Amino acid sequence: MRHLSKLILACALITGCASAPAAPWPKWVTDAQADIAAAQAAGADQVPAAADHLQKAQAALADAQSGKGDVGLKCSLASSEATLAKNIAIDAKVKGDLQTSTNQLNALKGQ
């Protein structure tokens, strides 16, 4: 009987823990996630220099989410690296366009 009551108590505790709603991430975690998504949308995966910073952003965010070190600073680092990755990807695109346009201008001048 005593074993049964202990078992019921244990089950109740486990159920209570399992059904407790997960605490929402602080805003700076969701901000960092959004910055990483923006970098991916800008094509940071496809530009080597940008991909390096995107990986650093993802690593910092993973540390923050697992509670390693200062969560706020890790997220701030993740956001900074993701923003840098996004802007490197945009820069690569603009400079590629500029090269195409310059080649075309030179070809026109030569005609």
Place this chain on the structure above:
Amino acid sequence: MTTHTSKTFAVTALALAVLAGCSTLDPSPALISARNGWAAMAGSQNPYNAIERGQAHAAVNRANAVLNGGDPAKADLLAKIADAKVKNAEVVGQTGDAAARLVATQNESISIARAKGMAAAGVTAAANQATVTTQEQIERERAAKEAALARRQKALDDLKLFANVVEDKERGLVISIGGETLFKVNSARFGPSANQELTALSVYLQLDPRPTVVEGHTDNSGKPEHNMKLSQERAKDVMNFLVKQGVSPDRITSVGFGDTRPIGDNKTKAGKALNRRVDVVMVKATQ
């Protein structure tokens, strides 16, 4: 002589030990990189990365400041953040320059094609498409920045409904909130209207990335030690509230000044009321 030498040695060793205990951390490679990057762009007038330069400068200052605190993990993270922000400012500046050259190149191509009697639209179709894509991207970024500035101004206007906001030439933007507005009398516990007002403050702080110091101040009633402790607790409580609301903890600190920095006359009721306050200082960037 031997005694003198050993005494001298002991004193020197003690002095070195004390110095070692007080010494600042060595700058990490990331901080050195950030400092060098910032030094190279400090005098820049590039119009395309003005906002990012400001963010980079604030981050470098913050990373430099924490070296004296002796927390290596925090110093390392702040150095990496500063380095990323400096590099970001460099990239954004370069992108702006490249985009301007792209537009100029494109216009020159069209002019030449027309002068030669060619169908400009046909000649430049591919490049036009590239330009449109690039321009759209830059325009989206620009629109996002403008929208952010508009949101920041709206949040500042909301703050002015209950706070005194002053742009101080020396300190930066000072948002001053009366102590009675936020706290119960002679206590660091928040009063009933604090939640609404601090939430409005946190909205503004999240739109203005400058380093921020929360300062607690009291009037001269009571003992100075009590006033100092109360002001420190109040400043810390405000800071903790703001961090919980989403303000990044890497840019905000708190300090209590007790009754040492009055702005009103402590001989009058009105003056005392002015002195019981919390100042939130958005630190001015220094060159």
